[in-house]
Amino acid sequence: MEHYNMNLTLKVWKQKNNKDKGRFETYKVKDISSEMSFLEMFDVLNEQLIAEGKEPVAFDHDCREGICGMCSMHIDGRAHGPWHETTTCQLHMRQYKDGDTIVVEPWRANAFPVIKDLVTDRTSFDRIIQAGGYISVNTGNAVDANSLPIEKQKADEAFAAAACIGCGACAAACPNASAMLFVSAKVSHLALLPQGDPERKMRAMNMVNQMDKEGFGSCTNIGACEAECPKGISLENIARLNREYLGAVFSGSSNE
Amino acid sequence: MPLNSKIPAGELNKKWEDYKSSCKLVNPANKRSLEILVIGTGLAGASAAAALGELGYKVKTFCFQDSPRRAHSIAAQGGINAAKNYQNDGDSVHRLFYDTIKGGDYRAREGNVHRLAEVSANIIDQCVAQGVPFAREYGGLLSNRSFGGTQVQRTFYAAGQTGQQLLIGAYQALERQIALGNVTQYSRHEMLELVTIDGKARGIIARDLVSGKLERFFGHAVLLCTGGYGNVFYLSTNAMGCNVTAAWKAHKKGAFFGNPCYTQIHPTCIPVSGDHQSKLTLMSESLRNDGRIWVPKAQNDTRKPGDIPEEERDYYLERRYPAFGNLVPRDVASRAAKERCDAGYGVGASKMAVYLDYAAAIERYGKIEVGKQGIANASKETITQLGKDVVKEKYGNLFDMYAKITGENPYEVPMRIYPAVHYTMGGIWVDYELMTTVPGLYALGEANFSDHGANRLGASALMQGLADGYFVIPYTLGNYLADDIRTKSIPTDHPAFAEAEKSVSDRINKLMNIKGKESVESFHKRLGKIMWDKCGMARNAEGLKQAITEIQALRKEFWSNVFIPGDVDEFNPELDKAGRVADFLELGELMCHDALNRNESCGGHFREEYQTEEGEALRQDDGYMYVAAWEYKGESQFELHKEELIYDVVHPSARSYK
Amino acid sequence: MNWKQAFSTSIGKKLQMSLTGLFLILFLVVHCYINAQIFWNDGGKKFEEAAHFMGTNFIIRTVEIGLTFFLLLHIFQGLNLWLRNRSKRSVRYAVSAGSETSAWYRRSMGILGSLLLIFLVIHTSKFWIPNRASQIAGNGELPLYEMMKHEFQYLWVVVIYVLGCITLAWHLVHGFWSSFQTLGLTTHRYKGIINAIGVAFAIIVPAIFALMPIAFHLGWIS
Known part of the structure; x- marks a missing residue:
């Protein structure tokens, strides 16, 4: 060079x-x-x-x-x-x-x-995670890690979604200032794994609600987020979040 | 004050079990009124805060970044060890324990390390339950790979982002506790003083980095989970913000500093490209699984790597250490690279680099693929292409990173690597319960000195951080707090808080009022150069003595000539940095004292006076089989306390990887 | 979460756009099919029959009320989203390299939709509104075929219609795929197919529509 x-x-x-x-x-x-x-x-x-x-x-x-x-x-x-x-x-x-x-x-x-100057406050992302971006398991309760086999492809997809670094480029690049890619990456990561299944409906609902509350815009499927994501998080995750959301709406989320 | 490591009596493999079943407990109602401050939110801090929140303690977390998820644990690439023996290759708790003790060059405590090995398997279970997406085999079970210094495959990984995935797991557990109201999060806050009342840690003074305001926080106990101090060298693989400030304040308030000279120099980092360099980037140790390290056999060979024929290459690790080859522990690999470069065999423009070559691995994998796919008479191009695909699948993100930084294509030309400061085994001295010499003050993860001895094996930093946070502190903290349940929250207008805040504010004002000519960054660079040259990969008594004098002079200059722009009561990164560099300027001196005191070579501490004829580290077990715990006695005054290391099970011997 | 809440979050609003959009896409298919009857070149016989059926069948007329409602909802929610999303970035970027990260039509659905709305006002005021007005007034259906023939003599009308169809095409290129994306159906397996169908639809249907005024104007249909 x-x-x-x-x-x-x-x-x-x-x-x-x-x-x-x-x-x-x-x-x-x-x-x-x-x-x-x-x-x-x-x-x-x-x-x-x-x-x-x-x-x-x-x-x-x-x-x-x-x-x-x-x-x-x-x-x-x-x-x-x-x-x-x-x-x-x-x-x-x-x-x-x-x-x-x-x-x-x-x-x-x-x-x-x-x-x-160039420093912004991104704590809104923390609050979105607080709304449900986790699996509710207390320390010390876990069963043997290999007692739950997970299809490699699913595990790899979950990993690809979990690669999000929470930098905010998606919302910064989105003409609507929407944080859908960020939210969908976390919802996808957890929804793809069997461990995340019990809370999936509540999680999708609550995280979307929090995203709205934080003042992010709504997704109109423009795709600038995907193009600018430093970790290559795919728009397929947004489709999956939409699916999770619909699932929660039509089958009734478990917090009712 | 005699050091009491409080290691439980009894057989080694029963100690932790016995401790857990006999330690004191705090009932749930009392937990609700006990407040705990957790400083730092990396693997150790986030896992501790989450676990303690789950138990019902009232926890506050502090981090200087904008979110707990940014902590530098996130950058760990390779993996996390656990004695699961999923591969049926002879692994066990004992073997992980033994490898860690041996890897640490017999300078770690048996009791602590055995506990670490015992809980290692639970960590993997816990992380999987949290949804950490570890790499898996087609059968759906977890995959493992090998790492330096071991002969079994016990490393769990998530591509080259294991630290990230584990930290996100802990972060999510932490955020859940925040949502449940058990934990309060203070981001962009930096701890600037420890508050002690009647000899016990009772709180901290933190600065809100956005408003610049000093704030007081009370806690029945304070946990330092603040990581390592590798940035004392200026150039390291640490994040820009990593610092020793919180730990150093605690040290000055009575917490002993253990083995400060033990620093790990990681063998595979991208070499320095110029004076502008702000940090160094690690290339995961996992690359040594498949990559071969070499230099030309001739000195000052300026040919391109591809033009140097096989017989003119020196695969010096394979030559010197046939049993472990390219997978020798980090300290050994780093020293070997330095030895070759110092002897004039280095490559690249700076001549301070060696090659990490994937050509052989690409060919080997290519041939396997050809065989798998049943391609007859495959051309060389086909083999290479298929091989590259396999390598891309395994190490793609690391290769991409190398290409971005250097502008070279590592699939085509060998990578250039050189050792860089990576981890500090030394840290705040803690006993078996992770408590420092200040009652109620604990240190977890890289911030303490405890488990890695003089050298850390790859993939065990993540293990230790999570072991301390998830599985050790929830027990040991309860044992202390059980006697503290009658202590009401102390109001923060207590004189001890006022006094601590005043000392912090005085120091900040002093810094701001120097109004000198030189930037903080410049002082930091100068300190780093002294440390790297004289207290780096190789050290000698004379150099260390010089370094001490130079650091003292530099510190004096700093306090009379540093310039900090901006104001106190605003977001002012230069001021934050100045405070940290001021502390590094004190720590650096202590590191040199420690290195000078330790007249032996062990692990990451290599004293040139103490080596075998072949250039291997030469320990002096008779005189130095102890932990050096330093007590702060005033500027440049440190008193040495020794904690003898007693080996009941392992018999220290010359560490050999040949 | 109750139904009202379910449709009022940011995804809920998009869901309204998606479902109404898909309904409008279905309507376009029907509308296109009926109008394409003119290409029989039979003096509008087949077309008038179909138009008569559509204009007088009870079920169709009921669905038409739904259509009107969905159309208004689509317009209202679309404008609402557009304005709402714009308000989420009070200080705008001085430099924006939007075209490097996304296609212009994906970013311009608000503008494309507004242009379509203007076209729709022109279009309905020429045919649909007078026709229904006449029916309601008890004067029966208007001779739509003859009206088309008349209107499309004028070049400026043809130009407006062709421009309207081009706008529709771009709106559909994004809208078709986007509706499925919002419903979460664009999985890895199906997204390629959906996208391909969407693009084909966005080209074919507006092209057929555009051919109608052109055909009348150039006298291909007499």
Whole structure:
């Protein structure tokens, strides 16, 4: 791989706090290596700003290996930037060339209020999980793990759904700001497994209700979520959530 | 103060059973009025909070991230060990216990490790019941793979995302308790001080990282589940936010720090590409199952890997350790890579890397597939293609990650890897009940020192985190709280809280008022370099002494020249980071003291003065078969307490993987 | 969860869209079949017979009330969803690269639907409303075939109709598949088939409709 350096112009959203209106600031960064990750480029920017005595840009990040789901930038109109199935932290600067201008915004959805700059509050996702995204089993009650054989294909599908990292890109990318892909991934993961069966009706109902309460929009099957999901969660999960929901509606959910 | 590890008497395999049946219990009505603070929500914290919530305790959890699900346990790739013996290959509780003790280079407690092996099987059962989608065979039963340092297949896994799946399982259990009202969650909160009253841990001061406000929380007990301190090296496979702050505050309030010098350097990480590097990325140890590690036989060989013929390659692990080959434990593999690179055989632009080659595995799998599919006279291309498909199925996500980071295609060219800081076996000293030297203060998971000795085997960090959280603390905490049921909640206007809050606020103001010239990041990098060069993969007395002086000087400079932008009463990541780096600057010094004190090589601690002629670690069992527990006595003042390690069952011998 | 709640959550509202949409798709099939009778080129005989049956049969007329209700519900819920969803993102993105992540027509159902609504007003005011008005007034059915012949002499009418059909086609490309997706029927096994049928339907039915004004205008039907 040939390495090169580049100079870039960044238009970054700055917003002091939730009350502030916010605006774009333009920054120049120099000698960015093509080997850097996108967030390392932001590190360079922030070091530069600190050296100038200015306030750095706040952004969420933690593991920087694409699994914690903390990083969350909307880059040139794309959630997590232009690479397919890639989080912002795994996007690398060889994507860009000298002289490029990059526009970076926070996730925008009313259910993800901005805390500062590019940092948003995604606790709505926690509350959706609290509404039913679990299997009610207390510690110490489990039977032997192999006493319940599970068809490999089902287990693999459940795993594919469970690969969701809860980053919020689906809702950020959705023109309706809907969190259906997130909710459906969890409902699918648990509905595909026999362990999740007893609570499946209540789970689908309660999680959908909570999603609505949090102020997410409703799904109109556009598919931007699937295209932007860094973990490749499929729209089939949304179909499955719809099916679970219908099942719960027509057979009566067990919390009645 | 003499250290009492409180290991129950009796036969090794009866200790935990006996403890469980004789420990004190708390009745359900009393549990409701007992408050517990859990700091950190990774595998240990989330599982502990969930399990204690289920029991009816009133629990509060704290994490600095925006959600408990972000904790760095999530990044563990390879798997989790359990003595299930599903493969009928001779595994047992005893063998897992033995492998762990031996892997830890005979520097762990027998009692703790045996308990860990005993509960390992329950962990798998519990996780499956929660819906953790482990890999399965076509028959619907769980699949296993092998990992370094063992000769059985006991590792359960979920593709290359085992940690993620286990953490999500624990997180969901935790969220359920939140929904049921048993647990309250405080995210974007960081513990900045431990509050002790009459010598007991009674609460914490936490900072709300969004508003910047300091908050007081009371607890009958405090559980530190805050992970490891590998970020003291700046570059590590840890997440950017991983820190020692909570543990360090506890240390300064009386909790001894155990074996701080024991750090694990993981052999298979993507090499550093330049000064801009902010973190290192691990490539799962499971890759060593099928990949072969080599360097050219000639020094400074600049040919492309594909142009180097087979006979000019040195598969140095297979050469040196024929019995375990590429699957030697991590410390051994890491040192061997460093040895080759230092001797001038390294590859890549930096010459600080070795090859991890999948060509042989692709060919082997390809041939098997050809045989399975009954293809006659298969061409080389067909074999390679089929082989690649198999490798993709097994390791696809890891290969993708490598390709994204390096821009190279690992299916075509061998991966370049180099060791990197990964895990810290050392941590807060705890007794058998996981209680620190401060009554009512516990440490779980990577935050404690207990189970891995001087080196951790692959796939056992997840095991330990969950063992501590799900199966150990629910018993041992009850044993302590049973005597505390008459203690009413202490109001947080108690002078001890006020005093603790003031000390935190003074320190923050002090930091903000330095208004120097250098960024926090820059200090952190400089500290990391000292640590890596002098207290990293190889250490010697002279280097360590230098390091101590350098760290002291750097710390002084930090406290006079750091610049923190922004304000105290707002979301200010630079301030958060400054507090953490300030603590690392103190911890780093202690690590060097510990490394200097331990005149032997064992596990991840390699002192150059103590090695065999072949360059293997040389333990000094006569003088150092003890846990070094350090007591904080003031700046740069640490007092050593020794906990002798007594081996009743295992006979320590030279660790050999040849 | 009672029935009212079941249909009022975000999925419930979509369910209304899906079920009414599928009903409208069925209606399109019938409507298309009846109107296609003109292609017999028999001076509208077969067409008038069918139209007469549809216009006077008691059951059909009852279903027509349902149809009207479902259509209004589809329109109302569609606009409601559109506005509601727009309100979920108060601060909009400065840069949006929507076309890289989704097809334009999937994002534009609100606009396509609104255009269809305008077309529908024009269309019904030309045929259906005068016809039913005449029936209600006791003057009997109007000569629909002759009316079509007359209307489609004008090029601008033909252009509006063709544009209406194109709008319908795009609305259906998404709507057909989307209805099944909302009902959860687009499983891994069936989604390919459903999608293919949907696209075929979205091309064929509007194409037949569009051919009618064109055929009249160009004198293929006399």
